[in-house]
Amino acid sequence: MKARKAMALAMTAAMVGGLMTVPVMAEDNAELLPGGGSNIIYCITPSTSNPFFNTEQVIAKEKAEELGYEVKCASHDDDAATQLELFEAAINDGAAAIICDNAGADASIEAVQKAYDAGIPTFLIDREINQSGLAVAQIVADNAQGAAAIAEVWVEAMNYEGKYAELLGLESDTNCQVRSDNYHSVIDEYEDLEMVAQQSANWDQTEAYEKTEAILQSNPEITGIICGNDTMACGAVQACLDAGRNDIKIIGLDGSDEANAYIKSGDMVGTALQQIALITEMAVEQADAYLKGTAPEEEKQLVPCVAITADNTDCLNAFVYTEPDAE
Numbered sequence: 001m002k003a004r005k006a007m008a009l010a011m012t013a014a015m016v017g018g019l020m021t022v023p024v025m026a027e028d029n030a031e032l033l034p035g036g037g038s039n040i041i042y043c044i045t046p047s048t049s050n051p052f053f054n055t056e057q058v059i060a061k062e063k064a065e066e067l068g069y070e071v072k073c074a075s076h077d078d079d080a081a082t083q084l085e086l087f088e089a090a091i092n093d094g095a096a097a098i099i100c101d102n103a104g105a106d107a108s109i110e111a112v113q114k115a116y117d118a119g120i121p122t123f124l125i126d127r128e129i130n131q132s133g134l135a136v137a138q139i140v141a142d143n144a145q146g147a148a149a150i151a152e153v154w155v156e157a158m159n160y161e162g163k164y165a166e167l168l169g170l171e172s173d174t175n176c177q178v179r180s181d182n183y184h185s186v187i188d189e190y191e192d193l194e195m196v197a198q199q200s201a202n203w204d205q206t207e208a209y210e211k212t213e214a215i216l217q218s219n220p221e222i223t224g225i226i227c228g229n230d231t232m233a234c235g236a237v238q239a240c241l242d243a244g245r246n247d248i249k250i251i252g253l254d255g256s257d258e259a260n261a262y263i264k265s266g267d268m269v270g271t272a273l274q275q276i277a278l279i280t281e282m283a284v285e286q287a288d289a290y291l292k293g294t295a296p297e298e299e300k301q302l303v304p305c306v307a308i309t310a311d312n313t314d315c316l317n318a319f320v321y322t323e324p325d326a327e
Contacts, residue, residue: 033121036094043073044086045101055319059280067288080107087111091118097287101126104172123283139279139301146272146305147182157249157269161192164224165215167232168200179228201232208235230254237267260316270309277319
């Protein structure tokens with residue numbers, strides 16, 4: 001198993017080291033959406049109270065302004081109706097393009113369709129929608145690979161046995177099920193690991209804290225918690241520490257600085273970094289290229305995750321992973 005862990009870590013590090021933006025190719029300009037006529041790029045995300053989504057807006061603004069665009073950022077708070085209103089505002093504003101981390105795989109189709117019908121290209125980041133051909137690009141982290149890689153680390157930390165709980169994310173988000181499924185693709189291989197509680201904390205830190213408190217009271221025998229993202233993992237860590245339970249092995253997925261600090265202190269086993277800074281940069285660069293007449297080669301694009309453990313915490317900062325031997 002140690003060999004499998006080492007392989008997972010090496011594989012993710014190697015992939016990130018060799019990753020380049022997806023090649024683009026020239027298309028007939030008549031086939032491309034023209035944009036709304038302005039020089040404005042909209043960036044629409046979930047709440048920026050989550051540092052992951054805040055990073056999306058910061059990077060989108062920095063990169064788009066560097067390329068000469070005006071940028072308007074807004075949050076839909078995972079509400080599809082609010083998201084639709086924001087898309088309509090972008091359309092009315094004549095947005096050149098929209099960068100969006102959407103509010104639901106099915107619920108977001110209507111908003112992206114409206115932008116498409118208005119001739120405004122949408123570039124989705126982090127989360128996909130359940131329809132192809134409407135967004136110009138859907139650029140997401142390889143959640144399946146990332147979840148499996150960090151699950152390998154966790155089962156070894158658990159010594160392949162014990163009872164554990166799982167905190168799920170927002171269940172309308174496709175990432176929620178993908179991460180859970182791939183955690184279990186590894187964990188369920190070990191018959192001495194038993195899940196005794198599974199609840200949704202909706203990606204929220206406060207809700208994760210409260211759910212963890214209740215789980216610890218109902219299941220004091222647990223020795224591990226797997227979490228669908230780092231925000232929930234950090235809530236779970238704090239609940240465990242406040243309950244005097246520093247023996248519980250916890251993992252998340254995102255690669256936040258807060259989670260990284262808990263890994264450094266020994267209060268979390270690890271996380272899988274979604275390279276959201278890179279993903280957002282890719283989306284803005286592809287939007288700029290598209291508006292200048294060059295479309296992405298592929299709509300759906302996967303960016304590998306990187307397993308973060310006590311061995312490589314110093315390589316992570318603000319959702320950016322730097323190879324140890326980099327200058």
